[in-house]
Amino acid sequence: MVTYKVPVIAGDGIGPEVIAEGKKVLDAVAEVDGFDIEWIEYPYGADNYLSTGELISEDALKELKNYRSIYLGALGDPRVEPGILELGILLRLRFYLDEYINLRPIKLYEGVPTPIKNKKPSDIQFVVVRENTEDFYIGLGGNAKRGRSKHELDLVRDIYHIRFGLDIDSDADEISYQLGVISREGARRVIEYAFQYAKSHERSKVTGVDKANVLTHMYSLWRRVFDEVAKGYPDIRTEFAFVDATAMWFIKNPEWYEVVVTPNLFGDILTDLGAMIQGGLGVAPGGNINPKGTSMFEPIHGSAPKYKGMNKANPVATILAGCLLLENLGLERSAVKVEKATEEILREGKVKTYDLGGKSKTSEVGDAIAKRVKELTI
Numbered sequence: 001m002v003t004y005k006v007p008v009i010a011g012d013g014i015g016p017e018v019i020a021e022g023k024k025v026l027d028a029v030a031e032v033d034g035f036d037i038e039w040i041e042y043p044y045g046a047d048n049y050l051s052t053g054e055l056i057s058e059d060a061l062k063e064l065k066n067y068r069s070i071y072l073g074a075l076g077d078p079r080v081e082p083g084i085l086e087l088g089i090l091l092r093l094r095f096y097l098d099e100y101i102n103l104r105p106i107k108l109y110e111g112v113p114t115p116i117k118n119k120k121p122s123d124i125q126f127v128v129v130r131e132n133t134e135d136f137y138i139g140l141g142g143n144a145k146r147g148r149s150k151h152e153l154d155l156v157r158d159i160y161h162i163r164f165g166l167d168i169d170s171d172a173d174e175i176s177y178q179l180g181v182i183s184r185e186g187a188r189r190v191i192e193y194a195f196q197y198a199k200s201h202e203r204s205k206v207t208g209v210d211k212a213n214v215l216t217h218m219y220s221l222w223r224r225v226f227d228e229v230a231k232g233y234p235d236i237r238t239e240f241a242f243v244d245a246t247a248m249w250f251i252k253n254p255e256w257y258e259v260v261v262t263p264n265l266f267g268d269i270l271t272d273l274g275a276m277i278q279g280g281l282g283v284a285p286g287g288n289i290n291p292k293g294t295s296m297f298e299p300i301h302g303s304a305p306k307y308k309g310m311n312k313a314n315p316v317a318t319i320l321a322g323c324l325l326l327e328n329l330g331l332e333r334s335a336v337k338v339e340k341a342t343e344e345i346l347r348e349g350k351v352k353t354y355d356l357g358g359k360s361k362t363s364e365v366g367d368a369i370a371k372r373v374k375e376l377t378i
Helices: 015-033 046-052 058-064 084-096 184-200 216-230 243-252 264-277 316-328 332-348 362-375
Strands: 002-011 035-042 069-074 101-107 125-131 141-157 160-178 205-210 237-242 259-262 285-289 295-299
Touching: 002 015, 015 035, 015 069, 015 316, 015 332, 015 362, 046 084, 058 084, 069 316, 101 184, 101 264, 101 316, 125 184, 125 264, 184 205, 184 216, 184 259, 205 216, 205 243, 205 264, 216 237, 237 243, 243 259, 243 264, 259 264, 285 316, 295 316, 316 332, 316 362, 332 362
Parallel strands: 002 035, 002 069, 069 295, 125 259, 205 237, 205 259
Antiparallel strands: 101 125, 101 285, 141 160, 285 295
């Protein structure tokens, strides 16, 4: 029997509860499909930080680089200043592991209500490919008071090292600035992934999203690279759209989209919007992907600390993130089985959590999907 070793960072709030159900379902499909998963637990999150002062160690990062897939719950805790856990653990993992793709399936399942009037599951079936390591999320910026000051800023990625030397002369009382960076290689590799995804999943159109009419320097490069990559895929239709227009059309005509590729900041906003039109954060999975390295899979919702320990949170997003994890391990058949079981339970509507209008507990949803996985004959 083949054993797959999968690190787990359950995290904070409801993270451990939804991860427990995800593991339950993946263990069920492993049992029926004849493989095994060895879960390797890592303690990183608020409790560990508050007791040790450590966010995530360099040794742990090096260890995690040896694995194909990581399962992540959620990070964030009111006892810790906002941003510390997210920047110190989540973003550090993404950058260290060069997970330059954030993959977000936007899919409405039957039995899940959407806030968009008269839209049905066949209308909401697209994917957002978000660049995950550049743009305004590089973490470089600062403040300057009146007068002259010098700032040295370093940006280190697997594909480059950039040093900014800023000589600031200001007569304002105080300024704050944030740098954004898009590189040719950073844009090329994520746009290439989007076109490859479209080709392998029989999608006929890729939409490039930006704000090139205002942020002209970064996004003109993004557009040029998009056009260059598109030439290699003559059978795939292409279009450009500004992010504000895209947000509008996500609501008005989501059926227009097949594969959307976008820089980091706009992708973050659009994928949260996408989660709402597919029925809410409780059913929205995501993947942070390095196609040749270590990838990490998670629900896109937060840690919801007010629901911690209540056995109330919806585990479906985490279970569907488990489907992406299985695909990343090369277990496509098992991934299809888990998604099919989840789809059937959602459609039947007998077991559903409060956010979908039901009263079922987190563990009851996990139990139902795990049981259905074992009953499927596909």
